[in-house]
Amino acid sequence: MKLCLSPPNNYDLLSSIHAWIYPDVQPAPEKTGPDWFGRVITIEKTQIPIFISQKTPGSNLDIFYSETSISKELIENKINQILSLKVDISPAIKVIERDSQLSEFVDKISGIRPYLSDSLFEALIKSIIQQQVSYRAANVLTKRMIEHLVSPLNIRGQAVFAFPTSSQLIEMGEQGLRKIGMGFKSEYIMEVCNLIESKELFLEPLMLMSSKSVHKTLTPIRGIGEWTVHALQIAGIGDFSVFPYGDLGIQNLLGRIYNDGKRIKKKQVLEYSAKWGEAGPMVLYFLMCADVLGFLGEISR
CATH class of the missing domain: 1.10.1670 (Endonuclease Iii, domain 2)
Structure with a gap:
């Protein structure tokens, strides 16, 4: 199955992905090649392997996906969401363009669009993993977790991966997470997963909540503070009214x-x-x- 999208002017797929996912530390669960990006996305609890190719920045996106009962419209909407193809970045680009210290970099920066996680669960767990370490170190830990838990699916001759589910992480357990280097964050990850499995925590409603309500919902959970909530809001919701200023x-x-x-x-x-x-x-x-x-x-x- 295939669809084609015309991205915003100058859009650079790989730069947008590699701003968060290191090309030499994969799968996280994202994987990239010379002109492609692949992973498994989830729509209505259905896992769909995707392979997105872009020959040059600004050119069309060729999107290949496995045969599924999920409609092409829903898949297109999901791609637009995670790649932020409909997000207006022009106000931020104008600021950069007018700043004497930054203006020389505007051409490259203008090709980036925010890359969002497939789900709020993925965004939250990744935000916990990113606490107090570099993005590279967080990628390494995420890669270990995915390789331990997730069986790949195939698309266009490439093995692609989903992010683990809460039940998979519970099966791995706190000690299993500690063995791959998660340390004290293992407890925080288990806390979130247990709350989800016991139906005490529902993440999807956060998409429609105010920033204050998102904060009020998540911060009572052990291991989740302001930095983690703001990281989730950016990477999971695409909310750019906030930022982890203390980073x-x-x-x-x-x-x-x-x-x-x-x-x-x-x-x-x-x-x-x-x-x-x-x-x-x-x-x-x-x-x-x-x-x-x-x-x-x-x-x-």
């Missing part, structure tokens, strides 16, 4: 850009974001993506 990565990055290489404080990150208006959180997101991708020249880590 050391963004403090270091803005320090390299604006403060002679010296890390700035959370208060100063908030001030920069406020100066950029409603686009502030998305500007910060794009700067972190560009840093990971090496788009910022000597400024990049």
Whole structure:
């Protein structure tokens, strides 16, 4: 089965994925090749292997998927959602374009679109894994977990993977997670999975909640604080009214850009974001993506 999508001008599929998923640390569960991205997505509890090809940035996306009862319209909607193809990034791009420190990077940054997780469960578990470690280290841990739990499906000659379910993670258990290096986060992951399996926690309604309500729902859970909630809102909901301003990565990055290489404080990150208006959180997101991708020249880590 195949469909073709015309992406926004200059859209770069691989850069958008690689801002979060390292090409040499896969599956997470995403996998990439020279001109493709693949994984298993879930629609109405049906797992669907997908393979998305883009020959050059800005060109059409050729999307291949296994035969399924799920409609082409639902699959297209899901692809648009996880690749953020209909998200308006122009306010953030204008801010970057007008900033004397950043304007030279705008052409590369403008090809990025936020990449979202397949589900809120995936976004939440990944956000827990990302606590207090680098994105690369988080990718390594996620890869180990997926290879331990998930059997691949095949599409276009490639083995692609889904993210584990809560029941699979419970079967692996806290000790199993500790054996692959999750450490204290094993308890937090088990807590979330047990709440879901016991039907005490429902994540999908978060999509329609206010930021305040999302925070109120999740922070009573052990191991979930403001940073994790904000990471979930960005990677799972696509909510760019928030940002984890206390993140050391963004403090270091803005320090390299604006403060002679010296890390700035959370208060100063908030001030920069406020100066950029409603686009502030998305500007910060794009700067972190560009840093990971090496788009910022000597400024990049």
